[in-house]
Amino acid sequence: MQIADAGAAYVLATLTAGGYEAYYVGGCVRDAVLARPIKDIDIATSALPDQVMACFKRTAPTGLAHGTVTVILEQGTYEVTTFRKEAQYEGFRRPASVEYISDLTEDLRRRDFTMNAMAMNMAHEVLDPFDGQQDLANGVLRCVGAAEERFGEDALRMLRCIRFASTYGLEVEAQTWQALLEQAPLLRHIAMERVRSELARMVEGPAPGRAVRLLLASRLTAHLKKQLPLPFELWLAHDHALDAVSALTEQQTRWALLLMLLETPAETVRLALQELTFSRADTERIAGVLALREWLAAQLDGGEHAHAAAAASDPALLARVWKIGAVRRGMAAAHALLDVLQALPQPLEVARGELARFQRYAVPLLVRHGRDWLAEMPCASLKELDVTGNEVAEALGRKPGPWMGELLQQLLERAALGELVNRRDDLLQAARDALM
Numbered sequence: 149m150q151i152a153d154a155g156a157a158y159v160l161a162t163l164t165a166g167g168y169e170a171y172y173v174g175g176c177v178r179d180a181v182l183a184r185p186i187k188d189i190d191i192a193t194s195a196l197p198d199q200v201m202a203c204f205k206r207t208a209p210t211g212l213a214h215g216t217v218t219v220i221l222e223q224g225t226y227e228v229t230t231f232r233k234e235a236q237y238e239g240f241r242r243p244a245s246v247e248y249i250s251d252l253t254e255d256l257r258r259r260d261f262t263m264n265a266m267a268m269n270m271a272h273e274v275l276d277p278f279d280g281q282q283d284l285a286n287g288v289l290r291c292v293g294a295a296e297e298r299f300g301e302d303a304l305r306m307l308r309c310i311r312f313a314s315t316y317g318l319e320v321e322a323q324t325w326q327a328l329l330e331q332a333p334l335l336r337h338i339a340m341e342r343v344r345s346e347l348a349r350m351v352e353g354p355a356p357g358r359a360v361r362l363l364l365a366s367r368l369t370a371h372l373k374k375q376l377p378l379p380f381e382l383w384l385a386h387d388h389a390l391d392a393v394s395a396l397t398e399q400q401t402r403w404a405l406l407l408m409l410l411e412t413p414a415e416t417v418r419l420a421l422q423e424l425t426f427s428r429a430d431t432e433r434i435a436g437v438l439a440l441r442e443w444l445a446a447q448l449d450g451g452e453h454a455h456a457a458a459a460a461s462d463p464a465l466l467a468r469v470w471k472i473g474a475v476r477r478g479m480a481a482a483h484a485l486l487d488v489l490q491a492l493p494q495p496l497e498v499a500r501g502e503l504a505r506f507q508r509y510a511v512p513l514l515v516r517h518g519r520d521w522l523a524e525m526p527c528a529s530l531k532e533l534d535v536t537g538n539e540v541a542e543a544l545g546r547k548p549g550p551w552m553g554e555l556l557q558q559l560l561e562r563a564a565l566g567e568l569v570n571r572r573d574d575l576l577q578a579a580r581d582a583l584m
């Protein structure tokens with residue numbers, strides 16, 4: 149187990165030559181012990197921030213409040229943090245102020261889990277006062293010290309606990325888990341932004357299904373700072389589907405599948421994603437998949453393109469509605485919806501009427517033919533239409549206005565369905581006919 153990074157080795161050697169102690173710490177040591185790829189390298193030292201800055205030509209005071217100086221080398225940038233203790237925790241979050249100390253073990257003691265509380269010296273010897281290696285060998289995730297206190301000091305650690313247990317395939321040690329159950333209500337002190345960031349890492353990790361099960365078992369979702377209008381317990385009703393999530397490669401489709409299981413209207417899901425501080429673009433991409441599914445279900449259930457509920461099982465009609473949906477909601481949403489539907493071992497059984505019929509009758513057909521139907525569309529967006537709004541206005545001798553958008557959309561949908569050739573002259577003729 150080694151950390152093979154010339155820049156980091158140089159930082160350690162330089163600090164040591166300056167008469168200070170310096171170690172690799174935290175996640176990089178854990179990942180080295182597990183022989184996993186190492187992401188960022190954190191370094192801890194007995195040198196005070198000023199002393200660190202004096203040791204190197206180029207540094208940046210990136211986190212002085214926490215005792216962190218970034219050392220800038222040709223090989224990369226390295227965060228060097230002075231051994232520290234955390235002063236009073238306030239509001240169940242980590243404190244802004246710190247107290248510098250001279251002892252490595254004390255620095256390791258403030259860390260969350262034993263596997264994150266190991267250090268490694270220049271000679272690649274592991275310093276492991278809390279037996280993190282033993283816990284890792286046993287597949288156990290355990291708090292450093294009294295778990296109840298540790299979660300009480302910083303409630304975010306409870307989410308980190310579930311994230312690490314799921315992404316590293318560990319069992320949460322019994323007392324750590326007991327403490328988490330007891331302290332779960334403290335999660336309400338943690339900003340939604342940080343909650344989202346942890347959830348996102350669980351969802352993008354190798355075992356999102358396990359993360360969801362742990363989240364539910366912990367009841368953490370009942371104690372968010374902002375209550376979300378989502379019936380999380382439905383995840384249990386669709387337990388078999390949770391394992392399908394990891395088959396999806398994109399984060400957004402993973403979220404879309406997970407949220408689809410909650411049988412909540414797309415509009416409500418959109419609000420929940422906003423509360424979780426997802427970016428506008430991510431919110432649209434995720435909720436857009438659910439919105440497309442809802443729209444399709446409504447159309448097939450006696451909407452403008454259908455005559456009977458049985459429409460959902462009529463391939464020709466389904467193909468038509470599917471293509472219009474792809475035009476209106478975008479090709480990306482259509483492909484993402486197919487990704488999600490195809491990831492599921494069988495169509496979901498849901499309670500809501502029109503969605504239930506959609507799931508039962510339309511989904512098997514979409515899973516089989518949906519991609520081919522998209523592929524055979526001659527065009528899917530206004531950009532691809534062989535005529536512009538101005539050209540239409542000119543050809544018709546009319547002033548541009550709201551009529552134009554509607555007309556173009558009409559032309560686009562007919563061209564997308566193959567009812568009209570996507571060629572300038574044909575489109576202009578169709579425009580003339582439409583306005584007669």
Ligand code: ATP
Pocket residue numbers: 173174175176187190242258259260261264265302304305308
């Ligand atoms: P990853 O980068 O994969 O999330 P990591 O362990 O490096 O894992 P970071 O958030 O980068 O996690 O933090 C680096 C180290 O700082 C951790 O290994 C841990 O020792 C300590 N640490 C981070 N957050 C906390 C916290 N909330 N409470 C206690 N210690 C923490």
Ligand code: MG
Pocket residue numbers: 175176187188
């Ligand atoms: Mg890290």
